[in-house]
Amino acid sequence: MNGSHPVDISILVQVAETLESIVSRCFGPHGGLVLFTKATGELLITRDGQKILSSLLLEQPIAKIIVHSAVAHCHVTGDGTKSFILLLAALLRGLRVMVMRETTRSTGRHGQHGLQLKLLSDHLLAFQTQVLDHIVRCHLRQCASSLFLSDRDCKVTRSNAKLLLEAYFYGKVGANHCQSLSTLACDYYLKCTGGDQCNEVVGFICDHFEELHTKVVGIPSSSSRILEGLVLHRDFTEYWPTEEELKILVITEPLQPPLVDASATLYLQSDQQLQSSCAWIHQRVQEILSRLSVSGVRLILSSVKQTDLVLYHAKLNRISVVECMDPEELSLFCSISGAAPVSPWDIFLDQPTHLAQAQFCKSILLGAHRYAHVGITSKSLCPQYCIVLCGPVSGLTIQCASAFHGAFKMLRQTLQPLESRYGPHETSENIELQNGIDCVVSSINVCPAEGEAYGGTDRVEQPRQCLARNLIPGGMHHSEPLHFHSCHVKEECCGDKLLEPHCTCNIGDATSIMKRTIELNAKSTGDNSLVINAQIDLIPSPTREEECLCTLIAPGSVFPVGGSFELLLHYHLLKYASHCLDPGTKAVCNLVANALLSIPRNIYTAGKSTRHFLHVYTKAMRDIQSEGRVRDGPKMLESVSCKYQLLISTLECMRSLICIDCFIVGTRRVSPPASP
């Protein structure tokens, strides 16, 4: 039906809630499976969020936007489609309440919500740039643990990798296959990378996963294993088993020269001429293959079909041939082995170069298919192993394979540092923060100004200034001093130690001053003193300090599973909102804080009862208040950067949705204007 349809917040909420009702059935470690009837009539039983959402028939443009954003997010992080939908639905619900409250309050009737929503999207952007980054940097970073053994040694421990992957597979494929898949994934990762933090290798696995794995249907999933070398998904046309080292030729054209080229015309005047042409061709083929045999080539990989003559001579020369290979597979093979496709004329004229070196070449039977199995000697950092994933039915095998792929995408995201996209900036709104760092910085700031008050000479003022300059990283926080802190520091500054002149910042004295202020701060605000010491360590090397500003989340940061990231962020957002003066930012903080609870609520809600969730929630809030972290959670881990990316993607999707006023439906395809 043609026409324009106005978009109201209630429509957004309706669409989001419908998708939420579908997705919440299979969310979390205790979620079930969803039975889905496709348009063709076939059944699909799955718990993979991406699969479910892409299979739904949706003509509603809003629903299509939401599904598209969720799937795009999943491509990057390998997981999080269901959490995306849950978070988005909760955000939109909270938004509707805010907007309804605002319209009834201001106009007394349900007027246009468009203006409120546009204002809100500006506030959301400000929230993302100023508040969220700041909170993650200041509060969440120190609570995260690391996958690596230590800061210097970037080796991923096996146990940590196992915990991370187990949590991932638990949510993706359920408890049945979780253990076996996580062990397999862990082994594969450690074999390919050797435990070192090798982002390129993980990235390579993610990009070429289709070619690096083989799905086998009809065998129990416990037979899944890792194979050395590469499995080429084609059977041999000619097979001569070899166990020793061999050379491999990669070719993308027919070896047999054609009777005539495509653009040329051959004029034959007699039968003899035809026969002599054919004889020439025979001779050429014979020569090519004997040359190849002499140079040690035992396997030809061809992306096109070779003629019978070529195959016959290959057989005579004991060369195996694999034909009609996939171009992607062939290019993968070339990139791993360092070979390049060769033209037949090069073989004939000169010694063939760009041959691949291999350790073995044999035929392998996987399920109902026979494939070629080649052991490549790789010069580069590319992985030299491939995976065989087995399953009793094809649906399950495909699910396991996609879960495996997603696991490596998640690993890639975890092992990369996440940079703040907005950079360090000056915020004048951080004045009200009762943050330990800010307070301490401000108290040091005050001293130079009041240097005269306690009879300070230049010599006393200078150390303060040195400290002040070095402690304010990049001029980030221009907080105003709070007097009661400054009074305390003033008293301490009258101590003898500080009357000695220092022109350069002496770490020893800096720490002594800081320690005193730390103690005072600890008494007054109860903040963690460890944070302050870390800042001091950074002073001598300003470059690393600048680095830390841009890297929001360090590589390998992980949190325990079960919603601890959400609960921590919820707590800190509420705290920030209570001190915030700007009403717009305050409203957005409250909105996001309440919406974040939807994820742990869905994890811990069994049936209709939210008792377990409330129990977990109260305990977590208590722990965060007293210790700053959530204790006693499950041991498994989840990636911080994936969670952060999820929140950012959801906020951006919501921002793009609330700015839509109406959509226009047309039945004819809009064709681009014809070029003149």
Place this chain on the structure above:
Amino acid sequence: MALNADDEDYNWEPPTEAEMKVIQARRERQDKISKLMGDYLLKGYKMLGECCDECGTILLQDKQKKNYCVACQELDSDIDKDNPALNPQAALSQVRERQLASSLQGNHAEPGTAHSDPSPSATVQPRPEHCEGAASGLRTAPFAIPNSTLSSSVLASSSPPLPANGPVPVFLNSSPPGAPSHSALDCAEDVLLQKLQWATRELQQSNSVENSIQLCNLLRSCAESLRSIKELQQL
């Protein structure tokens, strides 16, 4: 956004219990709609870009290309359950309310005794309550009048095709053995006749087969209800 939040918050009062019930009922209805829509999507229905004209819910389309509104066609709408022509319980509660109001005016009986003893006057026989709606109709006798006026105004203005309710004739046939007051029956008869007239007008104007079938069903049930009321009056 909420710049004058502080001023307005001082005037804010918590919602009353009735309002809370309405809010709760509305939320549950929305949840039910979402769940039903999710179920249908998983069965292979398509979510369209259009909304239903009556209730604003997003339309679904099944494999036979038929449009389907979950709220209108599966859930009873918010207001229809108060409509006596459709819902037997609503008709019963309306009858009971009228009786109670007339007996209250006559006897000044306590409404508090109503829920323990459903027969304040000798004319109405005690009967087991078939639904919460009827029982609460008796309990909240003072609110009966505005409720019934609301439902009758809705009756006059509602235009959507009404789904046929099978139990209507069955229920009214199992009427109390005692003789109910004539005013209640006359009232019911008037309402039914009005409904009959309205349905006939709608049938004349209706263009769709589906609508016509539903209107014919409504006419049939109205006629049957009228017949049972006539039988009651003769008793």
